[in-house]
Amino acid sequence: MNAATPPVPRRPGPDSADLLQAARCAGYPFTDRQLETLRTQGLIPRPHRVLNRGVTPVWVYPPGTERQIVSLGRWRQRTKDPDVLRVLLWLEGFPIPTEAVEIAVLGCLLAVGALEDRITPSPDSAAAPGLDTGRDPIESLAAELAAKRGPKALPRPIRQSAAERARAIELMLRTFGRGESVTVTDDEAFALERLLGVAPGRRHKVDGVGPWITGSPHQLLDFVRTFAPPALFKTMLTATEAELEEARPFAHTLFDGMPLAARLLGAIYGNDNYAGFGFLANQEERPFLAPLILAVVVAVRRTDPRMTANLTALHSSMQALPDTMAEIKNMLEMPQSQMDQNLAKQPAAVRRQLSRVIEAALEGKFEGGLAL
Numbered sequence: 001m002n003a004a005t006p007p008v009p010r011r012p013g014p015d016s017a018d019l020l021q022a023a024r025c026a027g028y029p030f031t032d033r034q035l036e037t038l039r040t041q042g043l044i045p046r047p048h049r050v051l052n053r054g055v056t057p058v059w060v061y062p063p064g065t066e067r068q069i070v071s072l073g074r075w076r077q078r079t080k081d082p083d084v085l086r087v088l089l090w091l092e093g094f095p096i097p098t099e100a101v102e103i104a105v106l107g108c109l110l111a112v113g114a115l116e117d118r119i120t121p122s123p124d125s126a127a128a129p130g131l132d133t134g135r136d137p138i139e140s141l142a143a144e145l146a147a148k149r150g151p152k153a154l155p156r157p158i159r160q161s162a163a164e165r166a167r168a169i170e171l172m173l174r175t176f177g178r179g180e181s182v183t184v185t186d187d188e189a190f191a192l193e194r195l196l197g198v199a200p201g202r203r204h205k206v207d208g209v210g211p212w213i214t215g216s217p218h219q220l221l222d223f224v225r226t227f228a229p230p231a232l233f234k235t236m237l238t239a240t241e242a243e244l245e246e247a248r249p250f251a252h253t254l255f256d257g258m259p260l261a262a263r264l265l266g267a268i269y270g271n272d273n274y275a276g277f278g279f280l281a282n283q284e285e286r287p288f289l290a291p292l293i294l295a296v297v298v299a300v301r302r303t304d305p306r307m308t309a310n311l312t313a314l315h316s317s318m319q320a321l322p323d324t325m326a327e328i329k330n331m332l333e334m335p336q337s338q339m340d341q342n343l344a345k346q347p348a349a350v351r352r353q354l355s356r357v358i359e360a361a362l363e364g365k366f367e368g369g370l371a372l
Helices: 016-025 032-040 065-076 082-091 098-119 137-147 162-178 186-196 218-226 229-237 241-269 289-303 305-318 321-333 336-344 348-362
Strands: 048-053 056-060
Touching (some): 016 032, 065 082, 082 241, 082 289, 098 229, 098 241, 098 289, 137 162, 162 218, 162 229, 186 218, 229 289, 241 289, 241 305, 241 321, 289 305, 321 348, 336 348
Antiparallel strands (some): 048 056
């Protein structure tokens, strides 16, 4: 009787072929060379040797690396910046060292500052090429950006005159870009709210609660200046790993959850900028915001107890969002006759809201942003 063939040891994790296959199935055709680049950049872990097959060593990655490379493939469609990608993966819970995230955020803030220096030269410096040398260079640039049209122009969520729009852009360049203290009128401060599209937050209510913007219009300017990149850089220089870890779930909610909530509100109320949340709806298309949001959360939690309490309440309320999305998915899977019967039991206003939500879901507007 022949001796039983010993079982082949099972690999305790995926190998490179498994990662490439997982990425390919998700629509991201990585190569072996790209895997090495991602390992060098610290965007996926390095494999470790676990056993031999004969004389051939077997190298595997930690369990879950397949999900990490799929997420990485999704984000690499929007940015190749390894610093931004480290922050994005870390926010999603993948094993990126917190120390590496701190360094990445500092690098991103330096990059934003360098960009601002290039596009907004100081009044004492020579005017940038192409700008009107007879005007303050920042004012001239603001007028140019305000008049720009086409796909690369700044969004226009609310109608404004050219002069009002230019002044609002100038205020953003000075306060957010340079952290300057600027004296403005109430009208100019309101113009900034319109530029950013948040002005409806002064009048729209959600479920009868609100509006969420009250008080002086100068509060937005104060916030923008307080959390400008130069100030955030100083905060992050002294941030501890514990502060970053404590900030992680709140930053994840703001970056990953709020866009989905904004799209849901837009569908419910039939207004893509309802309550002024439209600027959040496509935030995933601007991944460079993730490091900035993380730095803002660290700064807020360190300096502003009232805003910290609001942030905590927002984070808690957002935990129900995945369940809401699951309910919407269940509605889509119902037979049409059952859906019609359920809708018929609701008041007319609720039927209209649910119909808009169902239509938005069928159009794919709620895809992504569920990993809270």
